Amino acid sequence: xxxxxxxxxxxxxxxxxxLLAEGRIDYVELLIDNFLTLDADTLAGAxxxxxxxxxMFSRFIEAxxxxxxxxxxxxxxxxxxxxxxxxxxxVARFSHxxxxxxxxxxxxxxADYARVRDAVDAWQQHxxxxxxxxxxxxxxxxxxxxxxxxxRLCRETGAGVLFDISNAVCAHLxxxxxxxxxxxxxxxxxxxxxxxxxxxxxxxxxxxxxxxxPLSDETLAFIExxxxxxxxxxxxLTYERDDAFVQREIxxxxxxxxxxxxxxxxxRHG
Amino acid sequence: xxxxxxxxxxxxxxxxxPARQGDYPRDSRAFVRIDTSLRVYWHSLFDICPGLLxxxxxxxxxxxxxxxAWAVEQGCSFNWAWYLWVYVWLQQSAFRDAVDDELRYxxxxxxxxxxxxxxxxxxxxxxxxxxxxxxxxxxxxxxSLEAGRQVERFELEEPLPAPAAAFGYFTxxxxxxxxxxxxxxxxxx
Numbered sequence: 001x002x003x004x005x006x007x008x009x010x011x012x013x014x015x016x017x018x019l020l021a022e023g024r025i026d027y028v029e030l031l032i033d034n035f036l037t038l039d040a041d042t043l044a045g046a047x048x049x050x051x052x053x054x055x056m057f058s059r060f061i062e063a064x065x066x067x068x069x070x071x072x073x074x075x076x077x078x079x080x081x082x083x084x085x086x087x088x089x090x091v092a093r094f095s096h097x098x099x100x101x102x103x104x105x106x107x108x109x110x111a112d113y114a115r116v117r118d119a120v121d122a123w124q125q126h127x128x129x130x131x132x133x134x135x136x137x138x139x140x141x142x143x144x145x146x147x148x149x150x151x152r153l154c155r156e157t158g159a160g161v162l163f164d165i166s167n168a169v170c171a172h173l174x175x176x177x178x179x180x181x182x183x184x185x186x187x188x189x190x191x192x193x194x195x196x197x198x199x200x201x202x203x204x205x206x207x208x209x210x211x212x213x214p215l216s217d218e219t220l221a222f223i224e225x226x227x228x229x230x231x232x233x234x235x236x237l238t239y240e241r242d243d244a245f246v247q248r249e250i251x252x253x254x255x256x257x258x259x260x261x262x263x264x265x266x267x268r269h270g
Numbered sequence: 271x272x273x274x275x276x277x278x279x280x281x282x283x284x285x286x287x288p289a290r291q292g293d294y295p296r297d298s299r300a301f302v303r304i305d306t307s308l309r310v311y312w313h314s315l316f317d318i319c320p321g322l323l324x325x326x327x328x329x330x331x332x333x334x335x336x337x338x339a340w341a342v343e344q345g346c347s348f349n350w351a352w353y354l355w356v357y358v359w360l361q362q363s364a365f366r367d368a369v370d371d372e373l374r375y376x377x378x379x380x381x382x383x384x385x386x387x388x389x390x391x392x393x394x395x396x397x398x399x400x401x402x403x404x405x406x407x408x409x410x411x412x413x414s415l416e417a418g419r420q421v422e423r424f425e426l427e428e429p430l431p432a433p434a435a436a437f438g439y440f441t442x443x444x445x446x447x448x449x450x451x452x453x454x455x456x457x458x459x
């Protein structure tokens with residue numbers, strides 16, 4: 001399993017470079033739409049390591065065709081030059097009646113399926129590559145529909161899933177989606193995310209995907225239980241941290257993940 | 271009381287309207303889900319412009335609740351100009367005489383920063399002008415890996431004409447002001 005770290009802000013450049021230099025990570029995942037103003041050669045030389053491209057604000061399910069086409073042109077230039085490990089995006093609601101949602105909302109997997117499928121088809125054609133789609137950290141009961149939704153979506157569009165392990169744990173803790181329900185998705189996926197989460201301020205507590213603290217015991221247990229299914233050839237796991245950059249915590253989590261995925265043959269038969 | 275929603279899709283309008291939170295039982299997940307969403311708006315406003323708390327009190331609600339209701343009525347999209355619409359609302363509120371230039375500039379800087387991090391067009395910068403202030407505030411998208419977005423405030427030797435409304439803006443495709451002044455555009459809602 002190759003480990004990576006998400007790079008969203010220029011300010012974290014020293015941190016990411018240190019993690020690479022110390023061998024704690026093997027690649028860097030760029031929140032690529034934050035860096036669309038950089039020319040392709042600059043971006044290609046940004047890190048002495050492979051890169052993944054994670055798209056945050058294409059809003060490809062909601063955006064108009066002209067703006068998507070314009071963004072895709074710039075993304076394709078970067079994709080062609082950098083040849084990222086993967087290109088991923090989000091299935092979520094970014095707005096309602098023209099108003100931006102500052103906390104993204106989960107789609108209705110049943111009612112929205114056809115619209116999302118068509119949008120995925122179109123966005124993949126724009127980008128000229130396979131698109132991986134991240135699962136949402138479900139809060140309400142509709143989250144139970146997510147695993148079957150992603151299986152069907154991938155089957156009918158050729159897209160893949162960027163399976164967020166801790167988002168699945170959030171959904172499990174919030175609304176009881178069994179972790180095992182994701183096994184077909186995990187078996188079909190090669191690229192994964194993981195991060196810390198936190199509780200809502202108010203009760204009854206919700207589990208929120210905050211990316212601001214160490215990995216939970218539940219997340220680590222999920223990985224350990226299904227480690228061999230996650231660790232397929234070419235697999236990657238991006239550790240996400242977007243706030244509270246406590247380097248000791250980050251180093252510890254990455255070391256834990258390294259240990260979990262170390263020497264699978266020895267562990268399996270030892 | 272509203273029915274317990276099964277998906278976020280049934281809650282969307284409540285996710286940005288504080289008055290709608292009371293439609294759901296206080297001990298329900300829907301209530302907490304809405305609260306979680308509203309807190310992101312709250313923090314986006316008061317963490318970025320803490321000077322607003324000096325006006326409203328430490329919980330911010332004297333500004334937050336009426337402003338959000340007004341913004342929905344006005345059809346605001348909560349895009350990058352959101353902070354400037356806060357100023358427009360303040361000018362119509364009981365806080366009108368308490369708004370100083372420092373707070374005005376902080377709201378302009380917040381909007382410029384939000385544009386620079388959230389806009390996905392090919393434009394590289396935005397220039398904001400106020401009818402009530404001499405300085406311009408610019409937001410620039412990342413020009414290098416390390417730099418991130420930049421916000422700067424400056425005064426031109428030869429001032430631009432004031433925008434007709436409270437604020438105006440124009441964008442730059444080059445990352446500087448070499449293209450000259452194309453005229454002010456009204457704020458988008």
